[in-house]
Amino acid sequence: MQQGVNVWGEVYDSVHWATTPLSNRSRGFVWFFSFLAWYEDVKRQGQNVILLLDEPGLSLHGRAQGDLLRYFDAELSGHQLLYTTHSPFMIDPTKFERVRIVQDLGIDAPEALPKEEDGTKVLANVFDATDDSLFPLQGALGYEIQQTLFIGPNALIVEGVADMLYLRAVSAQLEREGRTGLSEDWVVTPVGGSGKVPTFVALLGSQKGLNVATLLDIQSSDKQLIEDLYKKKLLTKKQVSTYADFTGTAEADVEDMFDRAFYIELVNGEFAGQLPEKITKTKLNAQEPRTLRAIEAWLAGNPMKSGSFGHFRPARYFTEQAAKLWPKVSDDTKDRFEAAFKHLNGLLK
Numbered sequence: 372m373q374q375g376v377n378v379w380g381e382v383y384d385s386v387h388w389a390t391t392p393l394s395n396r397s398r399g400f401v402w403f404f405s406f407l408a409w410y411e412d413v414k415r416q417g418q419n420v421i422l423l424l425d426e427p428g429l430s431l432h433g434r435a436q437g438d439l440l441r442y443f444d445a446e447l448s449g450h451q452l453l454y455t456t457h458s459p460f461m462i463d464p465t466k467f468e469r470v471r472i473v474q475d476l477g478i479d480a481p482e483a484l485p486k487e488e489d490g491t492k493v494l495a496n497v498f499d500a501t502d503d504s505l506f507p508l509q510g511a512l513g514y515e516i517q518q519t520l521f522i523g524p525n526a527l528i529v530e531g532v533a534d535m536l537y538l539r540a541v542s543a544q545l546e547r548e549g550r551t552g553l554s555e556d557w558v559v560t561p562v563g564g565s566g567k568v569p570t571f572v573a574l575l576g577s578q579k580g581l582n583v584a585t586l587l588d589i590q591s592s593d594k595q596l597i598e599d600l601y602k603k604k605l606l607t608k609k610q611v612s613t614y615a616d617f618t619g620t621a622e623a624d625v626e627d628m629f630d631r632a633f634y635i636e637l638v639n640g641e642f643a644g645q646l647p648e649k650i651t652k653t654k655l656n657a658q659e660p661r662t663l664r665a666i667e668a669w670l671a672g673n674p675m676k677s678g679s680f681g682h683f684r685p686a687r688y689f690t691e692q693a694a695k696l697w698p699k700v701s702d703d704t705k706d707r708f709e710a711a712f713k714h715l716n717g718l719l720k
Contacts, residue, residue, distance in 0.1 A: 399430035424454035436460035459510030533686035
């Protein structure tokens with residue numbers, strides 16, 4: 372350092388109006404900056420190089436690793452690049468044919484392996500790889516599926532698959548009558564219970580350009596959880612809807628969008644051979660606002676002959692028999708669903 376010219380680089384943060392030495396920045400930032408500076412010198416000299424990188428971007432955030440991967444494609448396509456990684460974010464799930472799996476079966480083998488099986492192997496065929504070796508690929512593929520299959524630019528979060536079946540089936544029938552159905556622009560995303568809703572909303576809502584809304588069951592114990600979705604600014608208040616907003620009651624499930632007598636008919640039809648006797652509206656507690664809970668309370672004293680009650684099967688039954696059952700659906704039920712669909716469609720981007 373006592374000979375020649377020493378260049379001391381500093382980084383100016385225009386957001387916080389602060390200047391810091393390059394060495395004080397994160398390890399990932401220093402690595403990325405150093406790599407870019409080195410490669411600019413390679414380009415300036417017009418060199419042809421073979422790049423061998425070990426765990427590039429290891430200290431970078433997952434999204435920054437994705438940026439690095441895109442940089443490799445855009446800037447290094449004129450060179451041969453080989454890199455190793457354990458990170459799913461450094462694997463392009465649309466170009467799995469580029470991937471080679473490196474594994475050594477001898478590490479975990481209880482006894483010495485034959486010579487042809489021992490040692491490090493480079494595999495192009497995923498069928499020859501172990502579960503541990505496939506794990507980064509599974510992570511990359513899982514992330515891609517989550518991004519493209521289960522969500523879309525407009526994601527409607529519901530609690531379960533039954534909600535999705537009812538919403539789509541009723542929507543189709545309303546549209547046949549010339550009324551408003553749920554727009555196909557909504558991708559209905561069941562999350563598997565109210566407790567998982569905040570996590571899914573936080574994960575989906577953090578993605579740029581994604582429009583998220585909810586249509587949820589509500590009971591007294593869920594009220595705080597649902598209010599926190601907009602009070603903690605995960606969503607705006609108009610994006611957080613519950614079935615109670617359209618039934619006019621304090622508590623409601625998707626089943627309460629239907630008249631109680633009609634939903635009981637769905638249950639009797641689906642569980643005909645399993646119920647001890649037909650359920651009627653008069654047998655249920657009229658003071659219980661939620662139909663599902665009233666049925667479950669009655670079944671507690673009148674056990675089913677076999678199996679157990681669940682709200683998915685009546686939803687499937689309604690979907691399969693929708694054309695035959697629709698004439699029995701009341702105008703009030705149609706109005707409730709249509710009001711919900713109009714509200715949700717008004718939130719589309």
